[in-house]
Amino acid sequence: MTTLLTIHQLSYQVGKQPILSNVNLTVEEGDWLTIGGPSGSGKSSLLKLIASLQTPTSGAILYQGKAQDTYEITTYRQEVSYCFQNPTLFGETVYDNLLFPFTIRHLPFDQTKAEDALQLVALKPDFLSKNINDLSGGERQRVALLRNLLFLPKLLLLDEVTVGLDSENKQIVLDFLEKIHQKGVTLLQITHDESELAHSKKTIWIQNGGIVDERVSR
């Protein structure tokens, strides 16, 4: 197995408040890691640091063997893609949201690709023209996920993306993630949901800013 991500002695603090202390973690290609831990333990900060949305106070993040800051940041973020908990949608329609990944890559909008992607998350192709204000919470989360996954990243960082979803929506999202994982995308997922641990190959437990437990679930 090839190592995709190595975190070495990573610490992060805001002002004088330590958020993460000396975190070490290795993520192999094809892993599906679940991160658990109480609220405020530093889970979201860890993912944001990996996504290069925040800068660590000390320590190193190596992606494919090279320091994170040696990459062109926008390209890195396209490969290491972070999905937010309760995402906001852009513009007015679903189209505006699915257009964005194409715009970033200076590519023309591919309607067929977008419609196929919508069907992967159980949304009809005509959803493209739907106003974002007419979407349910589950539909919004699925459209937001598609923004990250229209062009497959190498590492997908999921920050409680199923929180607040009903069981039907949650299953659609998890099935979609399973398909993405089978296509070779490595997943790092924060969750509080015990049932989601079953989908994970490895579980990490973070408490008080450090990894306190690491185990293989299956």
Added chain:
Amino acid sequence: MNELAVNNASLFFSFALVLIAVLISQKEKLTLSKDILLSILRAVIQLTIVGYVLKYLFQVNNVVLTALMSFFIVVNAAWNAHKRNPHPIKTYWNSLLAIFISTYVTMGVLVLSGAIKFIPSQVIPISGMIASNSMVAIGLCYRHLFSKFQDQRQQVLEKLALGAPIKLASLPILRESIKTAMQPTIDSAKTVGLVSLPGMMSGLIFAGVDPVHAIKYQIMVTFMLLSTTSLGSIIAGYLAYKHYFNSHLQLIDTTKKEEV
């Protein structure tokens, strides 16, 4: 010109108008009395000095002195626009560049088109009008940028997380801020003559100029204000939005609150 009736005595009696504002402030406990009196004192001193300076400049009619006075106005306008930026990380040079370009591009077109002559009595007042409008527009642009980067923080972060460059991630905020900065000038252009008879036109009419002739100047002023506010807010906006990001293209948290 001879019919202008403001003399020292009438000016002294019109001070009663200030007292009305002071009385209202006292009665309604607005605690503005000190501010009102101080602002009036500053206005009287500044205008008196400017009156004598302008009188001298008009008399000597020197190109260098005229240009220096115009630049002095631009530097001051830039300083005031800079102070109106609520962002803790800001540079004076952004404001100076925005006001400098917006003022002198507009002024250049006016001079080259023959609308005004490069003489102190025309260049200096027009510099003041252009620079002050640019200053107000830039101040509005700065404030809007600041509030929108706070309101739409999550959306900007999500765009960055998708791999968007900072300009693309900020574009809706930037456009909205520039629009907000230009809106008062556009609104005032729509109502000019119907609601207000603006300063330039009123001044000429006061001085006895035929109103039909005075409106031509007002039309020119409307053109120049649209140019200066659009140029000023676009330049300032495009320079200022970058201060909301650090060198790692991460969105700076101006509230200092971090999500754990």
